Amino acid sequence: MTKEQTRDEARARGSKARLRRAEIVHLASTSGLASVEQLSERFGVTASTIRRDLAKLTGQGRIARTYGGAMGLNAHPEASLRQRMGEAYAAKRAIATWCRQQIVPGEVILLDAGSTTGALAGQLQEHEDLTVVSAGMTAVELLLDSPGVEVLALGGRLRPMSQAFIGPLAEIALTRVSCDRAFMGTDGVVPGRGICEADLQQTRLKELMMSRADQVYVLAHGEKVGRAAFHAWAQMPARWTLVTDSSADPQVLDQFSTAEVEIIIADDVPESGSQSAS
Structure with a gap:
């Protein structure tokens, strides 16, 4: 495989990961809670890949980790x-x-x-x-x-x-x-x-x-x-x-x-x- 092909594949993987993470943010914000298992099945990737996605999104302040999954930061506003x-x-x-x-x-x-x-x-x-x-x-x-x-x-x-x-x-x-x-x-x-x-x-x-x-x-x-x-x-x-x-x-x-x-x-x-x- 040439260097150009390697770079192209890396770009494709990166693009796919960004799209997946954007969809995770959307799901966590609109559905409230999203589990690792649900996300893994939805995107056809391993649970380890999803956990890495969640860790990155949490570090960026885009989601909040929960027990077993994630939620959008505005998914559960505090009720009086x-x-x-x-x-x-x-x-x-x-x-x-x-x-x-x-x-x-x-x-x-x-x-x-x-x-x-x-x-x-x-x-x-x-x-x-x-x-x-x-x-x-x-x-x-x-x-x-x-x-x-x-x-x-x-x-x-x-x-x-x-x-x-x-x-x-x-x-x-x-x-x-x-x-x-x-x-x-x-x-x-x-x-x-x-x-x-x-x-x-x-x-x-x-x-x-x-x-x-x-x-x-x-x-x-x-x-x-x-x-x-x-x-x-x-x-x-x-x-x-x-x-x-x-x-x-x-x-x-x-x-x-x-x-x-x-x-x-x-x-x-x-x-x-x-x-x-x-």
Whole structure:
């Protein structure tokens, strides 16, 4: 093969790779998530080639890597707390019910901001002899007139999208308390990575919350399990419990089980008890 032929073949390969990568960006942005397997089959190349494409596109800031694939940077804009309140209502109610059943009178619990933790706060309004420490406006408002519940608001800077208190003042307040249980909200939770959020300061606060509790529960309906919508992550403690519903991907749940995370399928739990699916 002549040098000219070699150059021509290299140009052709480069052109084909550029076209493939442009199509990957388009697919990730319009379809939301694209897996390595789907992309490999679509373009007729190996999974290793696709992973190299994804690494290059991520380095160029054109896509975001996710668990098992990629997504466009604008594929999942952050939804406000108000928008999320009506999503997966039945699953959130079941998750909140199971969590309520774990709480013992006299405990101090920590409620993160979020729609599912807000559902839990709503079920604690008639509780007796309970102290609730919260970083979320929803929990504070719902428990404001509950005579059996003492409410401690962390304070700090209010982030309107999540209606959560974040920043140094909230972090300082956390150093003055310890809790029996922490119930954490999330935009997504991924095996080996932890809790995904849209804001770095919020992930920092979540890590501090979890460090102040004896037991940690992550409340995530099925759509959020394995979902990596943003680039900010909160690392998990050595032991924690994922509370989800039966719509969660079983293959992803298996990976949590391998990591010795306790898994609760809340909509399989009767009102009077609890059940582990680990």
